[in-house]
Amino acid sequence: MLDVSDLSVSYGTIRAVRGISFTVGKGELVSLLGANGAGKSSTLKCIAGALKASGGLITLGGKDITSASPEQVVRAGLATVPETRDVFPDLTVGENLMLGAYIHRRDQAGNRQNLERLHTLFPRLAERSHQPAGTLSGGEQQMLVIARALMSRPTVLLLDEPSLGLAPAIVERIFEMIETLKKSGLTILLVEQNVNQALAVADRAYVMRLGMVVTSGTPDEIRATSDLSAHYLGG
Numbered sequence: 726m727l728d729v730s731d732l733s734v735s736y737g738t739i740r741a742v743r744g745i746s747f748t749v750g751k752g753e754l755v756s757l758l759g760a761n762g763a764g765k766s767s768t769l770k771c772i773a774g775a776l777k778a779s780g781g782l783i784t785l786g787g788k789d790i791t792s793a794s795p796e797q798v799v800r801a802g803l804a805t806v807p808e809t810r811d812v813f814p815d816l817t818v819g820e821n822l823m824l825g826a827y828i829h830r831r832d833q834a835g836n837r838q839n840l841e842r843l844h845t846l847f848p849r850l851a852e853r854s855h856q857p858a859g860t861l862s863g864g865e866q867q868m869l870v871i872a873r874a875l876m877s878r879p880t881v882l883l884l885d886e887p888s889l890g891l892a893p894a895i896v897e898r899i900f901e902m903i904e905t906l907k908k909s910g911l912t913i914l915l916v917e918q919n920v921n922q923a924l925a926v927a928d929r930a931y932v933m934r935l936g937m938v939v940t941s942g943t944p945d946e947i948r949a950t951s952d953l954s955a956h957y958l959g960g
């Protein structure tokens with residue numbers, strides 16, 4: 726579904742991503758792990774069209790999206806939840822969600838149907854629909870940005886560190902949500918600091934270090950073959 730081949734990303738002379746390759750199959754949940762600065766966020770931003778690749782190829786369902794704009798990427802069926810977890814604080818929860826449906830703005834009936842489905846999945850957002858998004862807790866804001874991304878009706882979802890800075894009980898709920906989304910058939914690429922939790926939900930994982938993929942495999946293979954503290958914690 727998502728195929729990244731020999732991808733490189735640079736910031737001036739800094740080579741943040743150095744020729745990495747990985748795939749995410751239809752309905753798969755793949756985790757991208759690595760220490761701070763390994764190049765995970767740069768990889769996601771590049772796939773999302775927010776950063777230009779300095780080399781390599783990205784295809785989505787066989788279609789080349791390497792040089793696509795963020796809007797073209799969303800239209801191609803890929804939505805991203807960035808780690809910044811930005812909501813529009815003065816807009817209501819409902820208004821934030823509708824902004825996620827921008828590319829389907831002429832299909833109001835479809836948007837209402839999708840919103841109903843998401844309200845079932847995220848009941849707290851339904852309860853708080855008329856409340857300014859800035860008044861939500863950190864965990865609720867994370868739910869909101871995930872739901873807002875789903876309003877674009879993606880086939881592939883990129884999630885950048887959804888557990889960052891959240892209390893353990895909330896992290897647990899976020900991961901339950903991710904599993905529910907996976908069961909619904911969504912293809913997911915998950916960047917996580919929380920290695921154990923990321924491996925618990927993943928079908929496969931790739932470990933990055935210094936802009937390169939150093940290990941890949943099933944969670945059991947990763948646990949058995951790689952020294953996670955060395956690769957993940959940068960030790």
Ligand code: ATP
Pocket residue numbers: 736739740741759760761762763764765766767768
């Ligand atoms: P983190 O978990 O801290 O976000 P990461 O694995 O996502 O880490 P990136 O954020 O992709 O890593 O960073 C990869 C490299 O690129 C690092 O050396 C980082 O300092 C550098 N980098 C990231 N963003 C920029 C930028 N806007 N300008 C210059 N260098 C950057």
